Amino acid sequence: MDKLLKSRASALRNERNRFAALAFVWGDLLLELDDDLRIVFASGAADGMLGRAAVDLEGHTLQSVLAPQFRPLVQEMLFAARRRGRMDNIQVRFIRPDEQLSAPVSMSGYFLPDLGDHFFVALRIAVNTLPHDIARSIKRDAATGLLDEQSLSRVVTERLMAQRETGAEHKFSLMTLNAFDPLCKRMEQIERDEMLASIGAFLRAHSVAGDTAGRMNGNQFGMLHRADIPVGELESRIADCARNADPAGTGVEISTSVTDFTAEMIPPGDLARGVLYSIRRFCDRQEHGFTFSCLTGQAPNLVNDTFSAMRDFGMRIDRLKFDAVYQPIVRLPSAEIHHFEVLARFYDDDDKLIPTERLITFAEQVNMIHRLDLAMMRRTLKWIRNQLDDGIDVRVAVNVSGDSIEHPDFCRSVIALFERNRDTMGHLMIEITETARISDLDNAAVWISRFRDFGVEICLDDFGTGASNFRYISALEVDYVKLDGEAIRQSLKSSKGRVFMTSLVDLCHELDIEVVAEMIETDAMRDMVIKAGFDYAQGYLFGKPEKDITRYWRNVQDGKNP
CATH class of the missing domain: 3.30.70.270 (Reverse transcriptase/Diguanylate cyclase domain)
Structure with a gap:
């Protein structure tokens, strides 16, 4: 029996020594912890790492030398190691004798039930694995x-x-x-x-x-x-x-x-x-x-x-595999068509329309909105050329996100498109959406100025009543602003609101900027925005988005309202 016990003790000693040797291959300091997480053995470069000799660590609990903010984490890691046998590499910091925190330390280890339910923890100066x-x-x-x-x-x-x-x-x-x-x-x-x-x-x-x-x-x-x-x-x-x-x-x-x-x-x-x-x-x-x-x-x-959807979306926009519809913007009070706004329409694999809001949300969140905007620009310039070939002299506004204006490659690509399509420039407008996303107004102003050099007129979409909007019209050279329909409805409910809206329109006119009212759906709203001095209007009252504008075009030719 004694011989068996001695043999078992020798085997355990050898196993402990092997673990120690393996630990030092990876780490600079080895700690052996008992079931109460008390350090029963320490060996290695404790002085440089923790500011105290290895032998001085023995008898202390691991938690007592850890920085307080890391104690719950290490406690939980060791608890998990008790079940699965090992502790994944984590970064912690210790308290040095001078009460200062140690440099970040990588900690890894094992729980060995055959060695008295002890933990073997290896430490080394952390090398940050993140860029x-x-x-x-x-x-x-x-x-x-x-x-x-x-x-x-x-x-x-x-x-x-x-x-x-x-x-x-x-x-x-x-x-x-x-x-x-x-x-x-x-x-x-x-x-x-x-x-x-x-x-x-x-x-x-x-x-x-x-x-x-x-x-x-x-x-x-x-x-x-x-x-x-x-x-x-x-x-x-x-x-x-x-x-x-x-x-x-x-x-x-x-x-x-x-x-x-x-x-x-x-x-x-x-x-x-x-x-x-x-x-x-x-x-x-x-x-x-x-x-x-x-x-x-x-x-x-x-x-x-998600990545599959991104690839599918990218393929569709690069190959122009989507539809476009056109909604008229009319001059007030005559309701004569001034231009059209072009809108993208995507369909899923079952030919069901994907709501535009969902499409734009996806494109913005995966940083692909500039690719969609560029594809719409390419498609619209081609469409304008086809209309001119058919004898239809029409102006179209393409939506461009504030995110895209912040994207230099997008802006350079737009300039290259304009260079190749100079004969269509008088028929193109740009409507900038999500202007709140523009963080560098000076840089945006440079690109917008270059677009205007080609004869392209600029409109700011969703122009409301917030103070930030005035920062945009003071920093950016634009020709039109479009006031959000909901903001118009709320303002026109009261006499004060109507006065404010009229003053806002007057201010834009003072700056030589024309004003568009959107989401006009009733005769009463039309009459109110005319009275407030709006120059143009858009909404179902004047026409819904259509793939084919020939109905609107015939009405214009015949001198009728749409």
Whole structure:
């Protein structure tokens, strides 16, 4: 028996030595922790890393030398390691004897039940695996320590790129904590902070690299994780944490959705856009975005399916595989057609019209709106040429997003189109939408000036009553502004509102800018905007968007109103 015990002890010693040797291949400092997380053995470069000798660490708990903000995370990581045998690489910081924080330290380790239920933890000076620009731009939710939505999408993109080399399968889980706001209101500040810190630690500890989890809004949390993570167990732990912290003992109900976030050979730029769109769409749990058949229902792999939709969308716009309709804008009070606004119409694989708002939302969120705008410009110039060949002298306004004006390649491409189509320029107008997206007004003004050099008139869409709108008309040379129909309706309900609207129109006239009223659908609204001094109007009262303008054209030729 003694010989057997000695043999077993020798085998365990050899196994411990092998683990120590393997740890030092990767790390600079090895810690052995007992079941109470007390350091029973330390060896390696503790002085340079933690500011104290390795032997001085023995007898202390790991938590006592960790910086406080990392204690919940490490506690949870070690708890998870007890179940699955290993602790994924995470970054932490320690408290040095002078009370200063150590440099970031990478921590990894194993739980070995055959060695007295001890943990073996290896530490090394951290090498930030994220690109410097991403690491520098990361923002966190102060309460939980989790990434915000934008930061999470950037980090997820980097992890998915790394996944291609490792072949790991990743999933994305979204947890919605129902009745979370009432719970937080029932709690004192200190208890609420402790609960939120614990939730953040739970999610980070189970996420890829220990830091690919985020808080999207007040009660929604998401994380990228390995496929074998027991999400149900994590959900139960968070629910227990909330219930224990709740003075009423009620807690929250958690609903969790999981989707594959596996990245195939998607270009990095497209992947980054697709990830952000996928996270937002997954959080909303609605089919609010641009969809062809590949994005209907809850997709099994949201990133790849989003990218498929991006490719499909890109192919359709590059090949001009979409329809265009034209809505008249008329001069007041005569209702004579002044020009048409051209609008894109896309259809899904079942030939059902995709609502324009969904189309534009998708294009903006995946940063493809400039490609759509350029395709509309190409199509419209070709259409104008065909109309001129048929003897129809018509003017058309093409929508261009404020995002596109911020895109130099788009603007250069537009100039190149104008150079090749100079004979059609007198028939083209540009209507700038989403002007709030223009952050660099000086640069936008330069491009708009270049467009106007070709004889192209410029209109600002959705011009309202906010102070920012006046900044745009003072910075940008434009010929028209279009006032939002809802703003007009609200203003014309009261005498003060009518005076203000009339004054706004007068101000534009003082600046030599003509004013268009949109969404005019009744005779009463037409009469009110005429009285307020509007120059033009657009709406169903004067004509709906049509593929074929010949009906309107015949009416004009015959001297009739549309």
